[in-house]
Amino acid sequence: MERAARSIGLTGGIGCGKSTVADLFAARGATLVDTDLIAHELTGPHGAAMAALVAEFGPGCASADGALDRAAMRARVFGDERARARLEAILHPRIRAAAEAAALAAQGPYTIFVVPLLVESGNWRERVARVLVIDCQESTQIARVMARNGLQESQVRAIMAAQVPRQTRLAAADDVIDNDDGLAALAPQVERLHQFYLRFFGATDAAPDANSIERL
Numbered sequence: 565m566e567r568a569a570r571s572i573g574l575t576g577g578i579g580c581g582k583s584t585v586a587d588l589f590a591a592r593g594a595t596l597v598d599t600d601l602i603a604h605e606l607t608g609p610h611g612a613a614m615a616a617l618v619a620e621f622g623p624g625c626a627s628a629d630g631a632l633d634r635a636a637m638r639a640r641v642f643g644d645e646r647a648r649a650r651l652e653a654i655l656h657p658r659i660r661a662a663a664e665a666a667a668l669a670a671q672g673p674y675t676i677f678v679v680p681l682l683v684e685s686g687n688w689r690e691r692v693a694r695v696l697v698i699d700c701q702e703s704t705q706i707a708r709v710m711a712r713n714g715l716q717e718s719q720v721r722a723i724m725a726a727q728v729p730r731q732t733r734l735a736a737a738d739d740v741i742d743n744d745d746g747l748a749a750l751a752p753q754v755e756r757l758h759q760f761y762l763r764f765f766g767a768t769d770a771a772p773d774a775n776s777i778e779r780l
């Protein structure tokens with residue numbers, strides 16, 4: 565993929581708050597391309613990846629409605645690296661192609677690609693102008709995902725083990741949003757970065773400063 569102009573890669577570990585933060589940017593006019601949503605579409609009832617998945621994993625990986633049996637696949641791939649690699653080999657190229665196509669229709673002043681595995685997979689870092697990491701403590705991640713998905717702590721930890729450690733992800737960040745506190749703490753951080761991105765991408769009259777948001 566070629567580097568996309570005016571694009572931010574938003575990432576974070578499971579349950580860090582990527583979707584919550586992305587929605588706050590969308591409310592300010594940013595175009596969202598959410599790779600998690602794309603992955604769900606590809607694996608929905610008779611989704612575009614389902615034939616390839618059934619060929620690879622057998623008919624048992626699909627539910628009666630032709631969608632991926634997500635709980636069964638989750639149990640199968642988190643803890644089995646080779647199975648996960650087979651799943652990703654089918655889905656990731658399709659996700660990247662769909663994300664690229666969606667970005668072509670972008671209307672906003674800049675596009676935010678929401679990519680859970682931005683640091684782990686593909687060439688996303690080269691493709692986006694800046695990397696924004698949504699960060700929180702591991703204990704916060706675990707508590708949020710257990711509450712939201714009804715998973716056991718061990719299941720959440722198995723998914724986290726398939727992702728880079730927090731410090732590795734933070735090392736890849738140009739920008740960081742801290743999401744350890746309540747929802748009210750997010751809006752000021754999002755607003756500050758949104759203003760910076762508008763300037764950075766030249767969507768306002770102010771001169772862009774490529775290196776720092778501190779002068780805003």
Ligand SMILES: CC(C)(COP(=O)(O)OP(=O)(O)OC[C@H]1O[C@@H](n2cnc3c(N)ncnc32)[C@H](O)[C@@H]1O)[C@@H](O)C(=O)NCCC(=O)NCCS
Nearest residue numbers: 577578599600603634637638641651655680681723726727
């Ligand atoms: C294994 C599957 C079926 C489990 O489905 P489930 O509904 O439980 O999770 P969902 O897809 O909503 O993903 C939730 C979160 O799990 C984490 N996650 C998902 N896939 C992976 C993966 N391959 N490696 C590490 N973490 C992952 C991400 O943080 C993601 O945001 C599903 O995650 C999947 O198809 N994964 C492969 C595609 C992929 O890599 N998606 C994430 C990047 S777009």
Ligand SMILES: Nc1ncnc2c1ncn2[C@@H]1O[C@H](COP(=O)(O)OP(=O)(O)OP(=O)(O)O)[C@@H](O)[C@H]1O
Nearest residue numbers: 577578579580581582583584708712743745746747
């Ligand atoms: N600051 C916050 N305070 C309280 N709850 C929050 C906060 N941020 C997110 N949440 C909740 O935590 C859960 C995870 O948030 P969200 O879905 O935005 O994370 P995500 O990174 O997109 O998750 P995933 O990796 O699973 O796709 C959700 O139930 C969300 O409502």
